[in-house]
Amino acid sequence: MSAALVSFAAFVRAAEDDIGGVVTSADGPEEGVWVIAETTGLPTKFVKSVVTGDGGRYLIPDLPEAAYDVWVRGYGLVDSAPVQAAPGDTVDLAATVAATPREAAAVYPANYWYSLIRPPAQDEFPGTGPDGNGIDANLQHQDQWLDVQKQGCMLCHQLGNRIVREIDNIEQFDSSLAAWDHRVRMGQRGGQMTNVMNRFGRARALRMFAD
Ligand code: HEC
Structure with missing residues (x-):
């Protein structure tokens, strides 16, 4: 990954009702994986998911105020441990590469x-x-x-x-x-x-x- 892309990625900054950041694994930035924010702190369970773009960047927009669990799922990954976040937070997430194809396939949709x-x-x-x-x-x-x-x-x-x-x-x-x-x-x-x-x-x- 070029130095230019690193500094570009570092500029993900969430507005007050967004959660955003960068997803990285041992293989580098994770492009095209899902980032899921979910909460049971609203009258019904609420989930919003997005897909990472260039440099592993993501932005989950327009979230109602609540405490969210944010985690990563993707082809070739195991589900990441949820991280607590709130709208306005910039959260860089660590994804874990699956040890085997079988482990990876367990979360295929x-x-x-x-x-x-x-x-x-x-x-x-x-x-x-x-x-x-x-x-x-x-x-x-x-x-x-x-x-x-x-x-x-x-x-x-x-x-x-x-x-x-x-x-x-x-x-x-x-x-x-x-x-x-x-x-x-x-x-x-x-x-x-x-x-x-x-x-x-x-x-x-x-x-x-x-x-
Ligand atoms: C009218 C609705 C309906 C249609 C049409 C239908 N299913 Fe189902 N299916 C169900 C429901 C309800 C269950 C859960 C059954 C239960 O546990 O009582 C089920 C369960 C199953 C299961 C799981 C059985 C298990 O091991 O637990 C399979 C396999 C399945 N359906 C396959 C099919 C296939 C293939 C078709 C088309 C040929 C089909 N179904 C059409 C309603 C439907």
Whole structure:
């Protein structure tokens, strides 16, 4: 990092209703990581997050008066210990680089995991049903499959979060396919989940989720 950038970074100065500063780790300034300010000192829990820019600089603007915990989360980092701050404070934050990729991945957001899902390829459409390619015959294009993911499953809840992507009781099943077949039938909304699974073509959808 150039000397010019160091002195530029040092000029982050929070106005009276902002918290700002610079985020640095052992790797140097941390650009493109989240800085989160949160408080339970207001009538409802209040959280505001921003992303660091050049030189690891951040500014969380327009904060109502309260005592905040400010901390850092980012790809490749472990969550930093919260630092106490109030609007008007300039707070430079220390981020910790994760020791292993596994440790880093533990805080990746749900959308990261969701982006890894592999729907059937475009050339697998149109569906030819349970005796054909397993995709429901109503689904003529991949877009319609994606629509069922979004307006079927994700009408109710996200899909990339930990409870959905990990199976805590996998040892109770013969296979991950069997586990998935069970978990989309269970609970108070099991009937509706299973209906959505059938709209994909159940067997093919189980393969996608289990994968
Ligand atoms: C009508 C709303 C609704 C729809 C639609 C829905 N879900 Fe759910 N889902 C829920 C609810 C509510 C729970 C929590 C169930 C419980 O614990 O009683 C849940 C829980 C789950 C779980 C966690 C089970 C566990 O191990 O705790 C998985 C996995 C899941 N849903 C996947 C899906 C998939 C895949 C789809 C689309 C095919 C889907 N859901 C569609 C409401 C829905």
